[in-house]
Amino acid sequence: MALTSLKKKRRIQIVALAAVALMGSTALIGYAMQDGINFFRSPSQVMAEPPTAAETFRIGGLVEEGSLVRGDGERIRFNVTDGGASVPVVFSGVLPDLFAENQGMVGTGRYVDGVFEASEILARHDETYMPKEVVDALKEQGVYQEPAPGS
Incomplete structure (x- = not known):
């Protein structure tokens, strides 16, 4: 009977140790990934609920016509x-070749003092592609137009 009780205690200890190890590894994975997870926001969402300056996120939409200014x-x-x-948006770096006004773009960065400071800018890669998040945000505002067939 003492042998059965000892086996039962050992089994409980192993299960408890496995549960602690699982929780610990989950916490470490979550901590390691916290900078790698970037949430998408449309310009309307950013203006309605401005994120903190410490939060990195993605913003997408169309480059507003007449707003592109190249500085020094x-x-x-x-x-x-x-x-x-x-x-x-402000960006220091080289823009993608297909970046232009009235074209879709997605930027990664932070919203600081009313300006999105982009660390990365992506542009659509051909005439018909636009990221799903951007299409959804434009449809939500009622300004998205389906591309013409064959274009």
Whole structure:
């Protein structure tokens, strides 16, 4: 009877140790991934509920016509819009070749003092592609137009 009780205690200890190890590894994975998870927001969502300056997120929409200003060096300013709101964006770096006004874009960065400071800018890669998040945000504002067939 003592042998059965000892086996039962050992089994409980092993299960408890496995549960603690699982919780610990889950916490470590979550901590490691916290900077790698970037939530998408449309310009309307950013203006309605501005994120904190410490939060990295993705913003997408259309580059507003007439807003693209190239500064000294590689500094670029423009506005991104979803038809409902417009957010000013600054970016230092080289823009993708297909980046242009009235074209879809997605940027990663932070919203600081009313300006989205982009660390990365992605542009659509051909005439018909636009990221799903951008299409959804534009449809929500009622400004999305389906591409013409064959284009």
